[in-house]
Amino acid sequence: MQIGVLAVQGAIEEHVDTLSHILNKNQIMRVKTLHHLKQVNALIIPGGESTAISRLIQKNQLYQPLKKTQMPIMGTCAGTILLAKKGGKQIKQTKQKLLGHMDIQVERNAFGRQKESFETTLNIPILGKQPFPGIFIRAPAITQILSRKVRILAEHQGLPIAVQQGNKLALSFHPELSDDTRFHEYFLNTMTKEF
Amino acid sequence: MAIKKRGTKRVKRGFASMVKHGVIMDVVNAEQAKIAEKAGAVAVMALEKVPADIRAEGGVARMADPKKIKEILKVTTIPVMAKCRIGHLAEAQILEVLGVDMIDESEVLTPADEKDHINKTNYHTPFVCGARSLGEALRRISEGAAMIRTKGEPGTGDVSEAVKHMKLINKELAALPRMSEDELEEKANTNRVPLELLLETRKKGRLPVVNFAAGGIATPADASMMMQLGADGIFVGSCIFKSDNPLKRAKAIVEATNHYTDAKLLARVSSGLGDTMKGIQNSSLTKEQQMQKRGD
Numbered sequence: 401m402q403i404g405v406l407a408v409q410g411a412i413e414e415h416v417d418t419l420s421h422i423l424n425k426n427q428i429m430r431v432k433t434l435h436h437l438k439q440v441n442a443l444i445i446p447g448g449e450s451t452a453i454s455r456l457i458q459k460n461q462l463y464q465p466l467k468k469t470q471m472p473i474m475g476t477c478a479g480t481i482l483l484a485k486k487g488g489k490q491i492k493q494t495k496q497k498l499l500g501h502m503d504i505q506v507e508r509n510a511f512g513r514q515k516e517s518f519e520t521t522l523n524i525p526i527l528g529k530q531p532f533p534g535i536f537i538r539a540p541a542i543t544q545i546l547s548r549k550v551r552i553l554a555e556h557q558g559l560p561i562a563v564q565q566g567n568k569l570a571l572s573f574h575p576e577l578s579d580d581t582r583f584h585e586y587f588l589n590t591m592t593k594e595f
Numbered sequence: 596m597a598i599k600k601r602g603t604k605r606v607k608r609g610f611a612s613m614v615k616h617g618v619i620m621d622v623v624n625a626e627q628a629k630i631a632e633k634a635g636a637v638a639v640m641a642l643e644k645v646p647a648d649i650r651a652e653g654g655v656a657r658m659a660d661p662k663k664i665k666e667i668l669k670v671t672t673i674p675v676m677a678k679c680r681i682g683h684l685a686e687a688q689i690l691e692v693l694g695v696d697m698i699d700e701s702e703v704l705t706p707a708d709e710k711d712h713i714n715k716t717n718y719h720t721p722f723v724c725g726a727r728s729l730g731e732a733l734r735r736i737s738e739g740a741a742m743i744r745t746k747g748e749p750g751t752g753d754v755s756e757a758v759k760h761m762k763l764i765n766k767e768l769a770a771l772p773r774m775s776e777d778e779l780e781e782k783a784n785t786n787r788v789p790l791e792l793l794l795e796t797r798k799k800g801r802l803p804v805v806n807f808a809a810g811g812i813a814t815p816a817d818a819s820m821m822m823q824l825g826a827d828g829i830f831v832g833s834c835i836f837k838s839d840n841p842l843k844r845a846k847a848i849v850e851a852t853n854h855y856t857d858a859k860l861l862a863r864v865s866s867g868l869g870d871t872m873k874g875i876q877n878s879s880l881t882k883e884q885q886m887q888k889r890g891d
């Protein structure tokens with residue numbers, strides 16, 4: 401089993417570090433090209449600047465393959481934006497191309513600029529009773545759920561911040577910036593069946 | 596109801612993690628900011644004049660006009676950073692109120708305090724600061740900086756000082772594991788940094804915050820070289836909007852930063868960019884002309 405971290409821009413090493421607590425080093429791969437993508441069974445799209453990531457995956461000829469792939473994908477922050485089917489005003493303004501894997505509408509920077517970025521504790525039933533550290537950085541919001549296939553895993557102030565649709569998982573926050581590996585474990589254990 | 600905490604170390608350092616492997620571009624107006632965003636910049640740095648012009652014109656360089664910063668904030672969706680003078684806590688307070696995403700306490704502007712830097716823990720907005728050595732980087736981090744960049748020599752288009760600073764930091768980091776407890780204590784003392792922070796750095800084997808390269812980077816090859824030396828990303832200043840085709844050069848530097856080990860791609864994106872800024876050779880600068888000597 402090979403797990404990829406999309407390595408074009410953003411918090412790549414942070415996800416690799418978190419995965420290295422759960423997997424052997426040789427099971428983790430940084431995905432920069434199509435050649436890399438073909439070797440992995442599941443993928444994490446990290447946080448970063450979604451405009452930059454979106455441009456670079458097009459440049460790197462990864463856009464179509466990522467759009468068509470059936471593999472399990474977990475997106476955090478910018479990754480969530482890319483997984484969405486529909487984008488709000490800011491996404492239209494920058495003409496970002498989304499991958500459209502999940503029936504959700506998202507808006508960038510929905511919680512405000514960096515000085516409004518925050519951390520809190522989240523109640524996430526699928527991960528057990530212990531609260532999960534929620535680190536939100538210029539975080540996107542999932543503003544609309546567009547189909548019944550989407551399951552809300554957690555909310556913050558009435559807004560969904562963790563959603564799942566089949567083998568796709570989208571989070572508004574950054575589990576990779578905390579020491580808690582439970583979300584990565586959930587992704588690997590529950591969503592990648594062969595694991 | 597869970598408590599919501601803003602401006603924590605994790606939130607500030609986490610912001611810097613999100614711009615990693617990216618390029619941050621100096622811009623002086625909204626139009627340039629839009630070009631930077633279009634080229635794939637991960638953030639823009641708003642300032643009154645680019646370093647090359649500050650150098651050419653002389654005089655006191657200060658924080659940019661808030662009106663201009665607001666215009667830039669309005670047109671971009673990517674993070675906006677802005678510079679304040681070293682030690683100028685009021686400029687930093689103004690930038691925080693304006694809503695910039697990161698403040699650069701920068702030697703490019705004329706220092707407001709010859710002795711002290713800003714106490715950056717007092718702000719919810721994260722700070723980036725320049726450094727030439729491990730000691731300088733750790734001093735800034737202990738004051739609350741969430742990100743470090745090499746100082747290099749701004750506005751010259753000469754990458755050699757950035758190379759020097761990055762290599763020195765790398766060399767000092769590599770020496771830490773071999774040092775005895777006494778030697779570490781002495782290093783902490785001579786560098787005026789908390790021993791705890793030095794030990795944390797030794798354990799991590801790298802700076803505990805994101806470290807970009809800055810100061811004199813002018814070409815895709817310069818960006819690639821700095822990434823190969825271990826930079827987490829690139830700041831480009833004067834070179835983009837002082838060149839013939841800013842959009843093309845900006846895109847080329849973004850691609851070079853992404854594929855910094857791919858020499859074939861570097862050759863392709865470096866082709867036909869037009870004239871690179873003329874620049875100034877570092878070794879021709881007098882001590883007074885060197886911006887990197889400002890703040891220690």
